[in-house]
Amino acid sequence: ADTTTASDAIHRRFNPLTNSWVLCSPHRTKRPWLGQNEKSNDAPAVEYDPKCFLCPRNQRSGIPVANPDYTSTFTFTNDFPALTFDEPAKAAPSSIESSIESTLLQSHTAHGTCKVICYSPNHSLTLAEMDNAAIATVIEAWVNVEAKIATDHPEVKYVQVFENKGAVMGCSNPHGHNQVWATDYIPHEPKSELSSLVAFKKSHANKCLLCSYSTLESEKTSRLVYENASFLVLVPYWAVWPFETMILSKTHVSSLAALDSAEKLLLADAIRNITTRYDNLFETSFPYSMGIHGAPVNAAAEAGGEEEEYVAAAHLHMHFYPPLLRSATVKKFLVGYEMLGEAQRDLTAEMAAERLRAVDGNLHYKRK
Amino acid sequence: ADTTTASDAIHRRFNPLTNSWVLCSPHRTKRPWLGQNEKSNDAPAVEYDPKCFLCPRNQRSGIPVANPDYTSTFTFTNDFPALTFDEPAKAAPSSIESSIESTLLQSHTAHGTCKVICYSPNHSLTLAEMDNAAIATVIEAWVNVEAKIATDHPEVKYVQVFENKGAVMGCSNPHGHNQVWATDYIPHEPKSELSSLVAFKKSHANKCLLCSYSTLESEKTSRLVYENASFLVLVPYWAVWPFETMILSKTHVSSLAALDSAEKLLLADAIRNITTRYDNLFETSFPYSMGIHGAPVNAAAEAGGEEEEYVAAAHLHMHFYPPLLRSATVKKFLVGYEMLGEAQRDLTAEMAAERLRAVDGNLHYKRK
Ligand SMILES: O=P(O)(O)O[C@H]1O[C@H](CO)[C@@H](O)[C@H](O)[C@H]1O
Ligand SMILES: O=P(O)(O)O[C@H]1O[C@H](CO)[C@@H](O)[C@H](O)[C@H]1O
Numbered sequence: 124a125d126t127t128t129a130s131d132a133i134h135r136r137f138n139p140l141t142n143s144w145v146l147c148s149p150h151r152t153k154r155p156w157l158g159q160n161e162k163s164n165d166a167p168a169v170e171y172d173p174k175c176f177l178c179p180r181n182q183r184s185g186i187p188v189a190n191p192d193y194t195s196t197f198t199f200t201n202d203f204p205a206l207t208f209d210e211p212a213k214a215a216p217s218s219i220e221s222s223i224e225s226t227l228l229q230s231h232t233a234h235g236t237c238k239v240i241c242y243s244p245n246h247s248l249t250l251a252e253m254d255n256a257a258i259a260t261v262i263e264a265w266v267n268v269e270a271k272i273a274t275d276h277p278e279v280k281y282v283q284v285f286e287n288k289g290a291v292m293g294c295s296n297p298h299g300h301n302q303v304w305a306t307d308y309i310p311h312e313p314k315s316e317l318s319s320l321v322a323f324k325k326s327h328a329n330k331c332l333l334c335s336y337s338t339l340e341s342e343k344t345s346r347l348v349y350e351n352a353s354f355l356v357l358v359p360y361w362a363v364w365p366f367e368t369m370i371l372s373k374t375h376v377s378s379l380a381a382l383d384s385a386e387k388l389l390l391a392d393a394i395r396n397i398t399t400r401y402d403n404l405f406e407t408s409f410p411y412s413m414g415i416h417g418a419p420v421n422a423a424a425e426a427g428g429e430e431e432e433y434v435a436a437a438h439l440h441m442h443f444y445p446p447l448l449r450s451a452t453v454k455k456f457l458v459g460y461e462m463l464g465e466a467q468r469d470l471t472a473e474m475a476a477e478r479l480r481a482v483d484g485n486l487h488y489k490r491k
Numbered sequence: 492a493d494t495t496t497a498s499d500a501i502h503r504r505f506n507p508l509t510n511s512w513v514l515c516s517p518h519r520t521k522r523p524w525l526g527q528n529e530k531s532n533d534a535p536a537v538e539y540d541p542k543c544f545l546c547p548r549n550q551r552s553g554i555p556v557a558n559p560d561y562t563s564t565f566t567f568t569n570d571f572p573a574l575t576f577d578e579p580a581k582a583a584p585s586s587i588e589s590s591i592e593s594t595l596l597q598s599h600t601a602h603g604t605c606k607v608i609c610y611s612p613n614h615s616l617t618l619a620e621m622d623n624a625a626i627a628t629v630i631e632a633w634v635n636v637e638a639k640i641a642t643d644h645p646e647v648k649y650v651q652v653f654e655n656k657g658a659v660m661g662c663s664n665p666h667g668h669n670q671v672w673a674t675d676y677i678p679h680e681p682k683s684e685l686s687s688l689v690a691f692k693k694s695h696a697n698k699c700l701l702c703s704y705s706t707l708e709s710e711k712t713s714r715l716v717y718e719n720a721s722f723l724v725l726v727p728y729w730a731v732w733p734f735e736t737m738i739l740s741k742t743h744v745s746s747l748a749a750l751d752s753a754e755k756l757l758l759a760d761a762i763r764n765i766t767t768r769y770d771n772l773f774e775t776s777f778p779y780s781m782g783i784h785g786a787p788v789n790a791a792a793e794a795g796g797e798e799e800e801y802v803a804a805a806h807l808h809m810h811f812y813p814p815l816l817r818s819a820t821v822k823k824f825l826v827g828y829e830m831l832g833e834a835q836r837d838l839t840a841e842m843a844a845e846r847l848r849a850v851d852g853n854l855h856y857k858r859k
């Protein structure tokens with residue numbers, strides 16, 4: 124199965140978490156690039172920006188409120204949330220004329236909330252430049268916001284923690300922050316992964332797909348980037364983005380909430396290590412979208428159901444999806460063929476892992 | 492089922508073609524945009540560019556060949572193809588140590604070819620500014636290239652026609668052109684749609700999902716943008732991109748090859764109409780990725796199998812995925828939540844259809 128990985132051969136790989144495929148054409152990196160160049164994404168140099176909506180004491184956007192004079196992390200509800208709890212429950216569908224219509228025009232009301240978490244009062248700090256203890260404080264904030272939403276809103280089923288970093292990833296404010304969107308349903312991506320984890324358990328004598336995968340990658344080593352006592356950082360065999368990585372818990376932990384303080388520090392260490400490598404790779408503040416996948420919340424209420432199966436099968440991991448391909452300004456476009464056909468990448472997962480291993484994971488290039 | 496569509500309510504819609512969901516948060520359009528602005532994508536003003544790799548008589552990129560002095564469309568093999576037929580067949584996997592490894596590290600060699608089709612010798616012509624007859628000539632070229640690949644390479648199973656238009660969609664040359672990638676397997680996206688079409692037939696008394704959908708949308712009208720005797724142009728109920736549209740054959744036609752000359756002209760008319768509306772919407776050369784989905788090729792050889800079912804179920808349609816949201820320079824970013832959670836959009840399909848209906852589909856803004 125693993126025989127094509129070292130070579131230059133054009134091949135296709137399978138993603139067992141989402142049941143999709145990726146076409147891998149390693150020689151395509153030789154092609155000259157005449158397309159769009161991005162602005163490089165250098166983090167702001169100032170520690171305080173009087174115009175920033177996220178800096179302490181400043182006025183927020185759209186609403187007549189000022190931020191507190193916060194000194195650590197700062198969590199608030201997004202001023203333009205994609206989800207709220209105020210939405211009226213939808214009237215029972217009255218116009219379904221046929222089973223065809225109810226199959227082809229399916230919708231339901233969505234309830235939830237959107238939170239923003241500032242990493243620190245310092246406008247210029249990204250995760251890559253924070254120390255393990257400061258990142259552990261951010262992880263603590265994620266755990267707290269997830270717990271509070273789940274307790275206050277028993278209808279919430281899933282809490283998605285994610286960060287868009289860099290203008291090229293749609294981020295509109297360089298002040299280090301991430302988002303948390305909670306919903307009264309499990310969204311498509313985690314649901315598809317959780318279904319795969321449940322199916323694997325059933326067909327593999329109750330084994331966990333990601334525990335098995337973690338063991339396999341520890342043996343193979345070619346896709347490993349970094350590891351500590353609790354976490355692996357690796358380029359998944361089925362990576363789509365050029366320098367896509369995953370942080371994977373070595374043992375079967377279902378969610379952030381299940382980590383003890385020592386493990387939170389180890390997760391912080393893994394996050395610091397990979398984000399530092401990213402910044403060092405092209406000596407730029409490396410853009411990405413990242414997010415955490417773990418167990419659904421509030422599932423206990425429906426004992427014995429699908430959601431309880433999901434909780435038992437969930438295995439904590441983080442995805443990093445960074446767009447850059449060749450330099451600080453040349454990204455990979457996942458466009459025509461990728462949208463209409465299937466994902467396509469220009470270097471193998473093993474080549475990407477090798478390049479990420481070769482850069483420093485401790486000392487950030489700005490400090491050299 | 493269709494009761495939320497007119498309102499401002501936050502809701503979720505189901506895509507029966509790909510079995511995925513999209514979160515719809517219409518009020519989000521009110522949020523101020525402080526993020527990245529794109530360069531506007533105006534088409535080149537010159538009819539001939541001596542530096543262009545695609546203009547007639549010019550030198551190509553990377554290889555010592557000059558283009559012919561072509562006068563209509565011009566088809567050639569991509570100089571940096573993601574797929575070739577030269578790839579050696581992979582040695583039988585020898586290192587599979589366990590069923591776990593063969594599940595988690597799956598790959599196979601991929602064979603195929605990548606073609607480029609220039610729309611015309613005129614460097615500045617996009618589909619939006621060509622007339623129906625000229626676009627029908629392009630459709631003819633698509634049919635011919637597909638037929639030739641399928642005949643010359645009986646192992647090819649699918650031929651994907653697509654176009655990346657605009658630098659923001661990863662296109663590196665503004666000379667009007669599209670691509671055709673052929674593979675010895677059916678790629679993920681068409682395969683997932685074909686499976687849905689087959690499943691719908693089985694559960695709905697042999698009816699076609701897209702024939703049924705076409706009838707439903709003709710009745711509802713709120714998502715229609717344009718129609719002629721053979722094709723509907725509509726914003727799908729489950730659209731993800733802000734102004735995503737689909738061109739749908741009204742009758743059950745499986746692929747481009749099955750269209751007669753009159754139907755090809757009608758498809759050309761639908762393409763010209765929607766691309767003209769796109770350009771007129773923000774008075775810019777509207778970027779998009781588009782592609783055609785139809786039946787697999789060379790399926791007859793395996794009579795009675797899955798691929799023959801796909802051929803019978805296939806229903807010709809075109810997807811347009813344009814990134815712009817508010818103006819020529821502000822696009823929608825499908826990033827963090829969309830990658831990690833699920834697709835999210837900021838205006839309803841019906842609002843998008845209304846705006847596209849309101850602009851001219853015949854006279855291009857540059858000619859006004
Ligand atoms: O083949 P092109 O036009 O050079 O490249 C473009 O389209 C390809 C197919 O969608 C993508 O893989 C590339 O990322 C994109 O830049
Ligand atoms: O919420 P933000 O940061 O304003 O917006 C950003 O992230 C969202 C969630 O991934 C996306 O839907 C937006 O397109 C993007 O610009």
